[in-house]
Amino acid sequence: MADDKGKAVSWLPTAKVTVASILLALVVGALLIVVSDRKVVEAAGYFFDYPWDFFVFAGEAIWDSYRALAVGAAGSWNAVTQTLERAAPLICAGLGVSLAFRAGMFNIGAQGQLIVGAICAGYIGFTYDLPIVVHLLVAATAGIAGAAVWGGIAGLLKAQTGAHEVITTIMLNYVAVSLLLYLLTKDAFQREGSNNPRSEAAADTALFPEIFGFHAGVLVAFAVAFAVWWLLERSTLGFEMRAVGANADAARTAGMSVPKVYTLTMLVAGALAGLAAVQQILGHQDSLTANVAGAIGFDAITVALLGRATPLGTVLAGLLFGALASGGIQMQAGVGTPVSLTQVLQALIVLFVAAPALVRAVLRMRDTGGGATVMAKGWGS
Amino acid sequence: MKKTARVAALVSIAALTLAGCGDRGETGATGNNTESASSTPSPTQSNPDFKACMVSDSGGFDDKSFNQTSHDGLEQAAQEFGIETAEIESQSDSEYADNINALVQQDCNIITTVGFLLGEATEAAAKKNPDVDFSIVDFAYEKAPENLKGLTFNTAEPSFLAGYLAAGMSESGVVGTFGGLPIPTVTIFMTGFAQGVDQYNTDNDADVQVIGWNPKTEEGSFTEDFEDKTKGQTIAENMIQQGADVIFPVAGPAGLGGLQAAQDNDAFGVWVDTDGCVSAAEYCDVLLTSVVKGMDVAVKDSIQASLEDTFSNEVYVGTLENEGVGIAPYHELEQEIPQELKDKVEELKQQIIDGEITVG
Incomplete structure (x- = not known):
């Protein structure tokens, strides 16, 4: 009591x-x-x-x-589903930023990680012809893995060379944007018979199934929020993350491998941003365009700050921002x-x-x- | 309590200030009332039951480029036909379908979308809502639904004229062009420009070179960005160092940097999309002309067609002939451009209209 x-x-x-x-x-x-x-x-x-x-x-x-x-x-239910679909990527990417915060790192790279995730998930999604379910799993895994690597690079650089993650993640954002722009000029990424920098949307076989009017990726986002809570509060790795975040020197003295924690944290943070990209590409069925990530990667930072870097807070903040995005459309359309x-x-x-x-x-x-x-x-x- | 008092004091001060303004405005307003009604060009028609709507791409309606020009068309239509309007500025590429649907919910009679990025979302919405007319700027479909009209522009034609003019005005024998991104709606300007220069070379046995774009290999200089003025300026400075004395930037606001470079180095510039002497007046003294893309006219016409029930899914192509594209007046450089050259440009324009010269 x-x-x-x-x-x-x-x-x-x-x-x-x-x-x-x-x-x-x-x-x-x-x-x-x-x-x-x-x-x-x-x-x-x-x-x-x-x-x-x-x-x-x-x-x-x-x-x-x-x-x-x-x-x-x-x-209306329609409005609610729209809010949920807008909130899901913000929650995922926000969790990635929150996680890094807890380990004492400022991950500004969610945007770049998202873009790389979108490239990987999208490429598998629109290029290959795979059976339903398998296609979704392969494309989603590719997106998450690609983004995890992108985040992991920043973690590894910090762990091995001490390069500050704020600088490396910002730089990696630029690299990701340029990579995307470059790929969008290539035939493999453009639509057939078009020179516009826009890919096909992911094939229907690679999409999240729709339930109650929204795509199932939304449920994945909530499940992942729970998983991140478990990781932070109940697992050994999470304890190490929090310990490093609280005082890296003390954590090192206590026998923890600080470089390992940095690398793993950024790897997981990247994977979460990748899941946000997967939401957009395989949930919302967005095409790859120069602006595919919108401002999600940067909004994720505000979502994490507003959510006080806790999983529950991030979910609530993500829902609030999703509601504002969805409501904003109506506000402009109806009232001007x-x-x-x-x-x-x-x-x-x-x-x-x-x-x-x-x-x-x-x-x-x-x-x-x-x-x-x-x-x-x-x-x- | 003290706080409440302070707030009350603030409110009354604010009220008095506003009242002060009001007093002045009011005397004017009573006298103005009838006047203001007549001074704003009153709609020639009134169709309060008709609603025209527009969705921008993620550039927003204040991009000083194609979103803004298209939006001008909507405003002109509202003014002229006395119709209702609604609009949504897209914040990201993933919003387009939702934004169009939100406008369908608002009972729009015609929805205009701006940019190729909205192509798919617009087509899907048109199929789902056969009672609503749709038009899309800068995009055309091979097989459009009955209620969907593509609005495209053959900007190669006026760019050809601009290229000829640029070659004629160049003293160094080198002219430069650069784009925002290597996409068709951008490179079409550059190709027309290069062909205009070629025409000049053939006609006058000259050897004016174009740097920044090769229509055959489709390689050239691009800012990879439509926003960043400094990138446009850097590219243009480089071209001027390579001897270029006319700069033709096709990069939206980023291209303003190109005009800046031209102004700083006594070179000429040619602007795109709108008449630069109006939209970027500070550079008017170096502008030979502008390649004007009449998106506002096309948008207004499609709204009018929908209003008058003459809407069709036939693709609109703006050309020199139907004045959907054109070159702007010479403005401040009117005196400097030789009459001979102006006459030749007029002649070429007629030849393009007559189909004697094909561009693009």
């Missing part, structure tokens, strides 16, 4: 700060909606004459936008509110989460010690 209570107290303040951050972000977002709405701006012009107009229009603009956002995110608003909301939420003292000051919350953000170790650690 006492134990349970202790736990409850430890996560509650963090949750409070996070929820407060989201609310604050929505308030700031509401102001932006007001100033970007044409009718409201016009009403402000004759505020003196009809002050009521201004407030009515402003209220309408805010209500319409946020209502469209909510409806687009979860207003610029889609950039959702990006501003994302940024504001993370900003407030990163500054818990600010949130507490604004909302007059008592400092109960929660809300500390995770941070990777700085240079030379």
